[in-house]
Amino acid sequence: MKSSKENAHIFSADFLLTDDEAYTGKKTFRTYLGYKYLGGYSDHLPVFLDLENIKQ
Secondary structure (H helix, E strand, O other), X not given: OEOOHHHEEEOOOHHHEEEOOOOXXXXXXXXXXXXXXXXXXXXXXXXXXXXXXXXX
């Protein structure tokens, strides 16, 4: 198998993000902020990698 840095991607679908009121832009829709439950998905965005199978 092989891959390259061009095959690495960040999955940043709209449902994983929310508006950032403190700064311009978006931030992750977190599950918790300290002990407060926000109902989001994660503090981090998922990363995926496309792999190529090389037959020898």
